[in-house]
């Protein structure tokens with residue numbers, strides 16, 4: 001008989017180097033937290049085997065559905081996803097037990113000869129198939145008075161960097177977090193400022209997911225949750241969800257929490273019943289992939305220092321989306337979000 005409190009926990013993971021790195025890191029944290037062994041169970045997803053472009057096979061969700069099927073079938077106990085790959089609608093049968101502290105959310109440029117984006121020659125070929133990156137890179141090039149040619153590429157991170165190493169492309173753009181996790185962040189020639197390129201909602205964050213029926217494990221894994229990261233990515237994904245409903249243009253979003261939480265005095269006087277309040281700043285962008293039009297807006301709100309309450313981030317995302325749609329985001333139709 002296997003005791004359900006001491007048997008190994010099964011962590012479902014994709015086989016890619018990035019997925020294995022992410023899962024390995026979380027497996028170690030879960031071992032320390034629970035004192036139980038963690039076995040990695042490799043699962044192949046359609047997104048790993050298909051040679052089609054992501055836009056053709058439906059974009060979001062292709063990497064996660066096989067892992068979710070295994071969770072619901074009870075074949076694995078938990079799964080680790082890149083949060084940015086998760087669809088915004090959370091199924092009731094599955095629970096995000098923890099969103100750990102986020103890595104650097106920025107995009108990174110890897111260019112030949114150590115070049116920065118501003119130093120790329122007119123007409124430089126930049127590898128990315130992401131409409132969000134295309135829109136912002138093309139807009140940035142325009143603001144510098146030149147053009148870049150964005151070239152859709154697929155494959156894992158090593159394959160993508162290979163296009164620059166082999167001289168087939170001048171540069172590629174990848175998530176800094178992915179580069180860090182596979183140990184290649186030193187090869188980035190520039191970290192792209194969110195003032196110029198906003199990352200994908202949730203970029204750099206991981207999500208640890210369980211079947212909703214697995215209440216004991218969910219409660220246990222919640223100790224790996226970082227409330228600040230959860231607040232930030234909740235605002236970003238709320239913005240994405242509301243924009244997805246109103247337009248199909250590519251979306252970038254980033255929320256930061258002010259490092260120093262402020263003290264707000266209550267009516268009882270300056271010292272009485274002071275309450276810590278954190279400032280949440282949310283930025284969003286949608287645009288056309290050619291970079292000719294970008295709608296970029298931001299908002300600031302105060303998040304109460306109650307770890308479980310995400311109503312403020314949710315509302316901030318929805319409200320910023322409504323403002324962006326009113327400012328013309330709704331007109332940026334006819335492009336697939338990815």
Ligand SMILES: NCc1[nH]cc(CCC(=O)O)c1CC(=O)O
Nearest residue numbers: 082084174175177178203204205
């Ligand atoms: N879409 C693939 C994907 N999903 C998560 C990451 C990187 C890690 C992260 O953003 O957390 C990447 C690669 C990339 O965009 O360069």
